[in-house]
Amino acid sequence: MNMRDTSSLLSPHGPSDHEQVLVLQAPVVPLADANGGIRRQEVYADLEGYLDVTVPWNPLMLKGDTLRLYWGRVDVIVDLLIVEFPNDPNFHMKVPVRDVIVVGNGMVDVWYERISSFGDPEPVESPHTTVLVKLEIPGGNDPIPESWPTNEGLEEAILPPGPIDAVPPEGLRVEIAPWLNMTDGDKARLFWGAASLDIDPIDETQVGQPLIVMVPADVVEQGGDGEDVAVTYEIRDVVGNWSGRAPSAFIEVETGGAIYDAPAVVKVSNGVLDYDDLDGEDAQVASATREG
Known part of the structure; x- marks a missing residue:
């Protein structure tokens, strides 16, 4: 069994007489953390795809608790999870990219609610994570x-x-x-x-x-x-x-910054190539790469 320090997750007022007060942590959007936000390619690569959202482990999560995920809109639940293993290090949820497109560009709030399977059925809202979404590329989409x-x-x-x-x-x-x-x-x-x-x-x-x-x-x-x-x-x-x-x-x-020196043509006199001297043979050209 993994032992975790739970002191930072509890209310600063300490536990009540009957139960500890749950302090939820903000969700994590891994792609946004990696790139500074959500890019067009991650959304439009697969319109049936999803963006991952991680809900951090919490000491008072119970089996059967309900987690409801929101992306920018208070009236739309984009994912719902019933907690099966409350000791998992994280709870993995998903946002359909179609919901990301509907909400669109800008700073988007992401949060979840927990509904306890034991005790108060009133949803408890997590802190919000703010994610920058940019679905338009510089210069616009390539017209060709x-x-x-x-x-x-x-x-x-x-x-x-x-x-x-x-x-x-x-x-x-x-x-x-x-x-x-x-x-x-x-x-x-x-x-x-x-x-x-x-x-x-x-x-x-x-x-x-x-x-x-x-x-x-x-x-x-x-x-x-x-x-x-x-x-x-x-x-x-x-x-x-x-x-x-x-x-x-x-x-x-013409600043002298060429990678190669000008080629030298063998059997050239004063810039003139004498075809008779070639006697039917190919002209020879020598070149060298500059050093430095």
Whole structure:
């Protein structure tokens, strides 16, 4: 038999003459604890599915007690459990995802009631747990699903004029247009060629405004040179909903940040290849990877 310290679960006034006063604990929503809230993918992956809710063990739970679970609405019981093994460490209940969808986005209260199988039949309400629910992804749903993970709901980044042969001390200015479902805490990541740049989460003053990113020289150099260096971005919100990536914009870069040195063509004199010297053989080209 497991022995538990029950002192913290009892009323601060101590037990009455006849019984100890039950102090219920708030329910736990494991997915919300893991991600900071409930994401779209966990709800829409299976519309017949459920979200788990855990009711912590309590020393005065009795066999036959009834637990009634609520998700955001006082008039709708989303799950009901009859306690069979009162010494279980937790009591597992479930919220149908359809109820999560009906209640929708925002801060949602989750709680349960206990109805004793012995004694007072009046329901006792638990403390509430507040869960952040975000069922909309940054940038909105991809209008062309077959192109995923590119999300055409996001606009291309606005780049500076090219070609780029040097980066000023303040960096290169890139503008990201406001996106659908833009909210406080959204965090963007910019991809510049082969390099990436994490951007600080936005605050409430930036919602609805273009996001200006100054790309430093080291990121531009790491991204590499080329006539069409791809620049794109993605966004994650505070619970981890992912936007996918915006369609790429392209820019010419010549800063000496190429991954490879320019190839050398064998038997070239003053930039001219003499076909007669080849005598029917293929031209030979040599290339080397830069160190560092």
